[in-house]
Amino acid sequence: xxxxxxxxxxxxxxxxxxxxxxxxxxxxxxxxxxxxxxxxxxxxxxxxxxxxxxxxxxxxxxxxxxxxxxxxxxxxxxxxxxxxxxxxxxxxxxxxxxxxxxxxxxxxxxxxxxxx
Amino acid sequence: xxxxxxxxxxxxxxxxxxxxxxxxxxxxxxxxxxxxxxxxxxxxxxxxxxxxxxxxxxxxxxxxxxxxxxxxxxxxxxxxxxxxxxxxxxxxxxxxxxxxxxxxxxxxxxxxxxx
Numbered sequence: 001x002x003x004x005x006x007x008x009x010x011x012x013x014x015x016x017x018x019x020x021x022x023x024x025x026x027x028x029x030x031x032x033x034x035x036x037x038x039x040x041x042x043x044x045x046x047x048x049x050x051x052x053x054x055x056x057x058x059x060x061x062x063x064x065x066x067x068x069x070x071x072x073x074x075x076x077x078x079x080x081x082x083x084x085x086x087x088x089x090x091x092x093x094x095x096x097x098x099x100x101x102x103x104x105x106x107x108x109x110x111x112x113x114x115x116x
Numbered sequence: 117x118x119x120x121x122x123x124x125x126x127x128x129x130x131x132x133x134x135x136x137x138x139x140x141x142x143x144x145x146x147x148x149x150x151x152x153x154x155x156x157x158x159x160x161x162x163x164x165x166x167x168x169x170x171x172x173x174x175x176x177x178x179x180x181x182x183x184x185x186x187x188x189x190x191x192x193x194x195x196x197x198x199x200x201x202x203x204x205x206x207x208x209x210x211x212x213x214x215x216x217x218x219x220x221x222x223x224x225x226x227x228x229x230x231x
Contacts (some may be wrong), residue, residue, distance in 0.1 A: 033217070033218065033219075035219075041223055041224075042207050042209075042222055042223050043161070043221050044221075045218035045219065045220070048217050048218065050217075055217060056217045058218060088159060090159075090161065092161075103166075104163055104166055105163065105219065106163060107153070107160055107162075107163075109158060109159055109160040110159045110160065112159075
């Protein structure tokens with residue numbers, strides 16, 4: 001049973017550049033959430049995609065955008081990178097029909113983004 | 117507003133000791149969910165438990181146990197007879213009707229189990 005996969009594992013970008021991170025959910029899951037985890041802190045929710053639509057968004061600027069494909073995989077795009085965007089980006093998958101509450105979210109290994 | 121506080125930044129114990137990780141949460145809702153995740157050095161968050169606000173029964177799973185007390189807004193996690201493999205960062209998280217589909221995490225507790 002394939003778990004959540006993310007690519008790439010590590011990424012180094014320069015300030016002002018754009019980056020795309022990818023996530024494939026756990027088999028059978030239809031919902032993908034993205035989190036940003038700065039060093040030494042807990043993950044912060046960026047947004048969630050369900051049925052190819054952004055269902056909920058955290059307190060992140062419009063530079064952060066996403067997409068979900070028909071096969072439920074997802075991309076996270078960050079434009080105009082800032083030094084403060086350096087973090088571990090985690091993708092989590094779950095089943096969407098949970099009555100309005102988050103179900104058991106299964107996390108991928110993350111993408112470590114470094115902005116120089 | 118919702119908030120999760122893990123006051124213990126780092127705990128160090130010797131193998132086979134019992135250890136309790138504290139979690140205090142804030143929410144105005146009567147319906148909410150609480151979670152614990154483990155993050156080993158590899159970085160992947162591993163799901164440990166999900167508990168709803170209407171179920172205050174303590175839960176035990178092997179060496180792990182959880183104590184949920186609504187009166188003190190706490191959801192503490194105990195590892196019995198700790199092992200070196202338990203070394204990781206542990207996160208407590210909350211989801212309520214305001215946050216609905218997202219998890220609100222605490223800042224985590226780093227547990228070091230020494231041989």
